Amino acid sequence: MRKKYIMAPGPTPIPAEVLAEAGMPIMHHRTPQFQAIFKATHEGLQMFFRTKQPVMTFASVGTGVMESAVANMTSPGEKVLVASAGHFGNRWKDICAVFGVQAELCEAEWGQAIDPEEVKKKLKASPEVKLVFTTLNETSTGVVNDIQTLTKVVHEAGALIVVDAISGLGAAPCETEAWGVDLILSGSQKGFMIPPGLAFVCAAPSAVEKTKIAKNPRYYFSYDKALKKLTEEKMPDTPFTPAISLIIQVRKALELIKEEGMENVWKRHAGLAKATRAGVEAIGLKLFAPKAPSPALTAVIAPEGIDSGLINKTFRDTYGISIAGGQAKVKGKIFRIGHLGYVDGSDIILGIATLEMVLHKLGKKVPLGVGVKAAQEILLAENL
Ligand SMILES: *Cc1c(COP(=O)(O)O)cnc(C)c1O
Numbered sequence: 001m002r003k004k005y006i007m008a009p010g011p012t013p014i015p016a017e018v019l020a021e022a023g024m025p026i027m028h029h030r031t032p033q034f035q036a037i038f039k040a041t042h043e044g045l046q047m048f049f050r051t052k053q054p055v056m057t058f059a060s061v062g063t064g065v066m067e068s069a070v071a072n073m074t075s076p077g078e079k080v081l082v083a084s085a086g087h088f089g090n091r092w093k094d095i096c097a098v099f100g101v102q103a104e105l106c107e108a109e110w111g112q113a114i115d116p117e118e119v120k121k122k123l124k125a126s127p128e129v130k131l132v133f134t135t136l137n138e139t140s141t142g143v144v145n146d147i148q149t150l151t152k153v154v155h156e157a158g159a160l161i162v163v164d165a166i167s168g169l170g171a172a173p174c175e176t177e178a179w180g181v182d183l184i185l186s187g188s189q190k191g192f193m194i195p196p197g198l199a200f201v202c203a204a205p206s207a208v209e210k211t212k213i214a215k216n217p218r219y220y221f222s223y224d225k226a227l228k229k230l231t232e233e234k235m236p237d238t239p240f241t242p243a244i245s246l247i248i249q250v251r252k253a254l255e256l257i258k259e260e261g262m263e264n265v266w267k268r269h270a271g272l273a274k275a276t277r278a279g280v281e282a283i284g285l286k287l288f289a290p291k292a293p294s295p296a297l298t299a300v301i302a303p304e305g306i307d308s309g310l311i312n313k314t315f316r317d318t319y320g321i322s323i324a325g326g327q328a329k330v331k332g333k334i335f336r337i338g339h340l341g342y343v344d345g346s347d348i349i350l351g352i353a354t355l356e357m358v359l360h361k362l363g364k365k366v367p368l369g370v371g372v373k374a375a376q377e378i379l380l381a382e383n384l
Pocket of ligand 1: 063088137167
């Protein structure tokens, strides 16, 4: 027998009490019973997004709401800036292309965070750009971007910022309202601790204004339709059938997050990430993103001569643990250990201990226990 674990930066593990909610009998959504659940969920989402603005819920994966942002915020022929630090950042450019939007790419070297000074320069050189698309946590490289500074720089240039916080929300501190982020979106199978299938968008009044002049087409993903149902009726509602069972699950997950408290959730992620990095480095491996490391996942460079896909495969096939490999141009070169959502110190010990054994299996005989010891020391110091 082999127990199965998921240590990927999405999908992430789900607490048992959240899984159990999925077994509730289906209810009709146009009932006072469901409306009360949706209202509680909406309040939980505002807590999670750190905002008092409405947070829209769509039955969708994360990429769906990325597409919704382009559809609602842009017009054909419009010039925008995409500030990217990797594979997911670059997805903004691909979506823009489909909608006839000219996206100029400001791409950081993979493994580095976006430099706000570079964004400032690009915006100065293209004053017609009124919209910048970027990423809070770049999942492909394990980098966290400085959204507070980026938002300031973008606003100083008279533009609006759109942030993909799909893997960042709940791991990296993000003060949506206090920092003035114009549009921010996320997806359910990451920090929300529920299965894939829900995605969320919070649009500040500045972004709502932009949607009114934006001419690209949208129907299901219309923010106008979603916001009307969310704010103009007695109880928050959705224009189309909501993903009822997933909403019931996310309500429960948000309750757990509220009990722990957002600051504590951020602190836990920071501590788990620090312990993971310490373990990896003590083993003698190199971090892919040492300068701006993500609190949601740790990207590690595979040792010389070992394809990172093989590390991934050995984790999964020999030890039942799903981690993540490298994507696009770092495929085969890095592997990624997720510590996002429903994760605690024991998971990190398991992950690092398994990494040592995986390396042994692949012929790299690192001294056993050195990584575990380094991780334990951090976990003790951080009370995790
Ligand atoms: C996971 C992820 C996505 C894509 O989400 P899907 O739900 O797979 O569409 C986009 N951006 C980031 C930063 C992600 O981590």
